[in-house]
Amino acid sequence: MSVMGGEVVPQECAIPAIRVGSVASLRAFHRAMAGCADRFWAGRFAGAGLAYSPPEVTITTGTGSVCGAITSSGAQYCPDQRTIAIRIMKNDLRDPFRMNIAHSVAHEWGHHVQQLIGVLNAQAALYGPASAAARRLLSHRLEMQAECFAGVFYSATLKSIRPGISWKDWISAVRMADESDVHGKPRNLAHWQDRGFHGGATGFCDTWTASRSKVA
Numbered sequence: 345m346s347v348m349g350g351e352v353v354p355q356e357c358a359i360p361a362i363r364v365g366s367v368a369s370l371r372a373f374h375r376a377m378a379g380c381a382d383r384f385w386a387g388r389f390a391g392a393g394l395a396y397s398p399p400e401v402t403i404t405t406g407t408g409s410v411c412g413a414i415t416s417s418g419a420q421y422c423p424d425q426r427t428i429a430i431r432i433m434k435n436d437l438r439d440p441f442r443m444n445i446a447h448s449v450a451h452e453w454g455h456h457v458q459q460l461i462g463v464l465n466a467q468a469a470l471y472g473p474a475s476a477a478a479r480r481l482l483s484h485r486l487e488m489q490a491e492c493f494a495g496v497f498y499s500a501t502l503k504s505i506r507p508g509i510s511w512k513d514w515i516s517a518v519r520m521a522d523e524s525d526v527h528g529k530p531r532n533l534a535h536w537q538d539r540g541f542h543g544g545a546t547g548f549c550d551t552w553t554a555s556r557s558k559v560a
Contacts, residue, residue, distance in 0.1 A: 366396055373445060385453065441509075457493050
């Protein structure tokens with residue numbers, strides 16, 4: 345995989361405020377985040393000489409998407425449709441924590457990047473014949489790379505996003521989150537997101553050759 349790197353140049357993105365209880369302001373926030381992610385990754389792909397196309401982005405208050413029910417996490421990537429499906433959650437309306445909401449876009453865009461560079465197809469080929477334990481590890485490697493790609497995106501855009509939390513405190517919060525069978529241990533998710541942020545390039549995101557302990 346190309347590093348898609350070089351010097352990290354801050355990217356200005358106009359990300360609006362979120363009003364408590366306002367679906368419209370959450371939609372506007374997600375749309376602005378999508379535009380920000382699109383510009384960032386289009387630039388990285390162009391710099392690496394790779395073809396790029398943006399995903400579709402759908403935003404709903406319901407539970408359905410083009411690839412089935414949206415999970416309780418509030419967002420998912422639909423690879424066949426190349427669509428990021430975002431569900432506005434009641435908790436986001438009650439307590440709109442900017443960085444948490446921003447991460448819905450950043451992480452799922454990471455999966456779109458994986459789709460464009462062939463990682464999702466390669467993982468699917470390995471996943472089919474694998475044992476249950478091997479499938480779990482493949483899932484973790486995939487999710488942690490998406491976390492790392494989100495960190496790469498934040499390396500250029502975090503100041504613009506105005507997250508309302510320091511990077512150190514955000515990574516601490518990620519580290520202390522509930523463990524997910526699909527995503528893996530929070531401490532490892534935090535490690536890869538932080539690695540992408542400080543590395544500033546996708547070459548820092550090779551979760552596929554990392555030791556099991558780093559992706560468990």
